[in-house]
Every structure is written in C-alpha cells, then in structure tokens.
Amino acid sequence: MIWIVILIFAICLVLRFPIAFSLGISCLVYLLIKKIPLILIPMKLYSGIDVFVLLSIPGFILAGNLMNQGGLTAKIIGFCNHLLGHIRGGLALANIGASMLFAGISGTAVSDTASIGAVMIPAMKKEGYDADFSCAVTAASSTVGPIIPPSVPMIIAATLSGLSVGKLFLAGAIPGLLLGVGLMILTYYLARKRKYPKHPKSNLKQIAKGFVDTFWSLLMTFIILFGIIGGVFTPTEASIVAVIYALCIGAFVYKKITLKNLAVITLDSMKTSASLMVLIGFANLFGWILITEQLPQIISTEILGFSTNKYVVLLLINLLLIFIGTFMETIAALLILFPILLKVAVAVDVDPIHFAIIALLNLMIGLTTPPLGICLFVASSIGKVSISKVSKASLPFLAVSILVLILVTLFPEISLLLPNLILE
Incomplete structure (x- = not known):
C-alpha cells in the first residue's frame, strides 16, 4: 500500500x-x-503546525522581505565589491561574499538566488563575464545561505528532531564558511584563467562608507544568532525582534520602506508563510502514513542490512539526499526524509547535530545538481541562458560543494567544534 x-x-x-x-x-x-x-486530515494538518518554534518561520520570512525591500541587497553587494572588486573576477567574488552575508537574513537558497541574482547576474554580464558562468556562480553561492546561521531549514530540522536550534546554528557556521571560501578559491582560479575584469582598488574611505551602510543590516544577524545562543530569547521571539528591527532599519535608516510598499511586503510574506505551513501540515500527515506503514523500519533494515559501517551508511544517505534534493524543495525533503534517516544515522553512532548538517549540505547541493536543480533554473531564467549551459558551467562549483560535503562527513569536528566549545 x-x-x-x-x-x-x-x-x-x-x-x-x-x-x-x-x-x-x-x-x-x-x-x-x-x-x-x-477528519484525520485537519487533525494532522493542525498538529503538524501546532509547534511553538514554527511560529518563528513567518517572522523570519517577513524580516527577510523587509530587509531585502529596504535596500539591503544592494548595500551588501556594494560593500563586498569595495572589499573584493580590485581582485581579478572581483564581481564574482563579491557575488559569493554577498550570499554569505545575506545568508543571515534570507536563510533560504532559492530566495538568495532570486534576490542577489536579479542584481548580480545582469551586472556581471554587462562587465564581460560569461552569462553561463554568472548564473552558475550565483546558484552555487546561494547554497551557502541555509548553512550559515540563522537558517529556516535548520529551524525545521530542529523542530522535527527536538535538537537545539542554537547548537544547529553554531554547527553550521564552519561548514558554511568552508563552502563559501572553497567557492571563492575556484572562482578566483577561473577568473584568472579566463581573464575576467577587475575594478580599481577602493580606498579606505569607500570601504568604511560601505561598511557603515551595511552595518545595521549585519547587526541583525548577530542579534538573532547570539540572542538565541545566549538564551536571551527563543527562536520565535528572535523572529519578532528581527521583524521590528528590520522595519525600523528599512523605514528610518535606509528609508526604503513606506506604508505603501509595507502592505505589499506583508502580503507577500503571508503568502509565502501560508504555503509553507500548508506544506508542513500535509508533510505531517504523509509522515504519519509512512510510520503507520512502517516505512522507516523498512528503510533502516535495508540500509543497515547492507552495512553497519558508519561511513558506508553515510555514503548511501548522502547519495539518496543529493538525488532527492535535485527535484524536491529543501524543506519538503527535510519534512519527509529527515526523521527517518536520522534514526538510521543514530543507529550507527552518528551525532544527531553532525547528521543534521550533513543532511542540509546534501539538500543544498541538490539544488544546484544538473539537470534539475531548482536554483539552476532560477538563475538561468534571470540570466536568460539555457539550463544546459548553466548546468555545464556549474559542474566545477558542484565538485567543490561535494568536496566540502565529504570533509564534513568524514570529520565531525568541523560541525561539532563550536557547539561543543560554546554550549557544552
């Protein structure tokens, strides 16, 4: 059945x-x-979303939209360009740097691709970068977003497993930075090889001005992150703080948010939040069916029957998640598969926090895996380039992402160092 x-x-x-x-x-x-x-349908739908920490998701979505519409994206890109623009391929490096900074506000890869890509891809094409390269680097860098905290998928994973949101946030910091730096090294190599352009070096005054322009938006990330980790407020309370902060910064500092566009921003956030909550509700019902039919036990038996070696099991899970991530949105894949595979991982003595980061990395990589990666389609539509060309151009970036995944899988300390150091 x-x-x-x-x-x-x-x-x-x-x-x-x-x-x-x-x-x-x-x-x-x-x-x-x-x-x-x-009658079971509304019961399971409601029980699926009747979780306190899930109230943080609409808040973070609204805060992200407020900061984005408030001019945050352009200011972050400008600041990164001042820092990196003088290096060969500096605009591409600024693209990755902007994704790493924007990650704390956006928290989702697809929104990162759409927001930053809308600005960066046309700008890179105009300066002489290959269109397929511009799309590929934008899609690849967007996957850093949900790994560097705060992150909506991490909140979902914590909700599903009962893990600490603060620990997950800390666990994602080093792998996220490692992924971002790896993509930068590859980008610099390709830029030198293809002789992509560079800008004149910015002076200290320009860099300082760029930092001041970006400071208030970056401060929100630190307030959220250290507020949760320090126990000042819960993730749900943090999302409300983020909304109030983003509204004040967007309206009074950047002066981009007005009563007119506030209504549009709120409506758009409501639509996104509602669609996500419906997805979570139906996923809860689907998960109940899977448990009723004992699918978790079947999968566990099959995987553990094949091997009980921790690294073989993790290899099989990695392959499965990358495949699923190519055609399924990250949060949907988490909702359906994460609780099942977490039990398998724990059975072979994998730390739950470590496994959560591995799962998120896999699903992020899936978003840029040809030929069906969602972020590739978003970037190709912005850049007006065929998906086949973007897929081919993304292969070197995919190789870097897989290398980082292998390192994180084989060396748990990469993800567990900060949680053990700060919260133990």
Whole structure:
C-alpha cells in the first residue's frame, strides 16, 4: 500500500503539481482506500503546525522581505565589491561574499538566488563575464545561505528532531564558511584563467562608507544568532525582534520602506508563510502514513542490512539526499526524509547535530545538481541562458560543494567544534 502512495506522489510531481498538493492527493487516496475517516486530515494538518518554534518561520520570512525591500541587497553587494572588486573576477567574488552575508537574513537558497541574482547576474554580464558562468556562480553561492546561521531549514530540522536550534546554528557556521571560501578559491582560479575584469582598488574611505551602510543590516544577524545562543530569547521571539528591527532599519535608516510598499511586503510574506505551513501540515500527515506503514523500519533494515559501517551508511544517505534534493524543495525533503534517516544515522553512532548538517549540505547541493536543480533554473531564467549551459558551467562549483560535503562527513569536528566549545 505504501508504494501506491509513493507512486501517486511521484506522478503528481512529474505532472508539476505543487509539492503540498502532491502530498495531499497521495494522502487522500491512502485514507480513502483504507477507509480511514477524513477528519484525520485537519487533525494532522493542525498538529503538524501546532509547534511553538514554527511560529518563528513567518517572522523570519517577513524580516527577510523587509530587509531585502529596504535596500539591503544592494548595500551588501556594494560593500563586498569595495572589499573584493580590485581582485581579478572581483564581481564574482563579491557575488559569493554577498550570499554569505545575506545568508543571515534570507536563510533560504532559492530566495538568495532570486534576490542577489536579479542584481548580480545582469551586472556581471554587462562587465564581460560569461552569462553561463554568472548564473552558475550565483546558484552555487546561494547554497551557502541555509548553512550559515540563522537558517529556516535548520529551524525545521530542529523542530522535527527536538535538537537545539542554537547548537544547529553554531554547527553550521564552519561548514558554511568552508563552502563559501572553497567557492571563492575556484572562482578566483577561473577568473584568472579566463581573464575576467577587475575594478580599481577602493580606498579606505569607500570601504568604511560601505561598511557603515551595511552595518545595521549585519547587526541583525548577530542579534538573532547570539540572542538565541545566549538564551536571551527563543527562536520565535528572535523572529519578532528581527521583524521590528528590520522595519525600523528599512523605514528610518535606509528609508526604503513606506506604508505603501509595507502592505505589499506583508502580503507577500503571508503568502509565502501560508504555503509553507500548508506544506508542513500535509508533510505531517504523509509522515504519519509512512510510520503507520512502517516505512522507516523498512528503510533502516535495508540500509543497515547492507552495512553497519558508519561511513558506508553515510555514503548511501548522502547519495539518496543529493538525488532527492535535485527535484524536491529543501524543506519538503527535510519534512519527509529527515526523521527517518536520522534514526538510521543514530543507529550507527552518528551525532544527531553532525547528521543534521550533513543532511542540509546534501539538500543544498541538490539544488544546484544538473539537470534539475531548482536554483539552476532560477538563475538561468534571470540570466536568460539555457539550463544546459548553466548546468555545464556549474559542474566545477558542484565538485567543490561535494568536496566540502565529504570533509564534513568524514570529520565531525568541523560541525561539532563550536557547539561543543560554546554550549557544552
């Protein structure tokens, strides 16, 4: 029976139904065949979203939109350009640097690709960068966002597993920086090889002005991060603080937010939050069906029956998650697979915090894995380049991402150093 549900879900995805609808339809078919009262649907939908920490997601989404519409993206890009523009391929390096800084506000890869890509891809093309390279570096750098805290997918993972949000935030810092630096090294090498342009070196006054312009937006990241880690407020309270802060900065410091566009920003945030909550609700029902049909036990038995070696198990999980991440949105994949695979990982003595970072890295890499990576499609549409060209140009960046994944998988200390050092 469970395979019929999964088949219906897969068919709906192929037919390009929204993931929430695909989950809902497959669940409905299961309930009808099993003759289970349909009152279970609203019950499971509500129980899926009736989690206090999930209230932080609408707050972070609204705060991110407020900061983005408040002129944050352009200021971060300008600051990174002052710092890195004089290096060969400086605009591409600024692209990656902006994604690393913007990560703390956005927290999702697709929004990073769309927001920064809308500014950077046309600018890079205008300066003489290859269009496919411009799209590829934008898509690849966007995956750093949900790894460097704060991060919406990390909050979801913590909700699903009962792990500490603060520990997850700290665990993602070093892997995120490692990924960003790795992408920068590759970009610099390609820029020198292809003789991409560079700007005149900015003076200290220009750099200082760029820092001042960006300071208030960057400060929000530190308030959120250290507020949660220091126990000053919960993730939900942090999201409200972030909204108030973003509104004040956007309205009174950057002076880009008005009553007119505030309504549009709020409505857009409500739509995004509502669609995400519906997805979480249906995923909870889908997860209940999987548990009822004992799929977690089946998967655990199959994987552990193949091998009980920790690294072999992690290799199999990595391959599965990268494959799933190529065609499924990160949060949906987390909701469906993370609780199942976490049990398998813990069974072979993998630290839950370590595994959560591995899972997130895998799903981020999937977003830029040809030919179906979602971020590749977003970047190609902005750059008006065929997906085949962008996919080919993204392969070197994909190799760097996989190398970082291998390092994080083999050396748990990379992700566990900061949580053990600060919170133990």
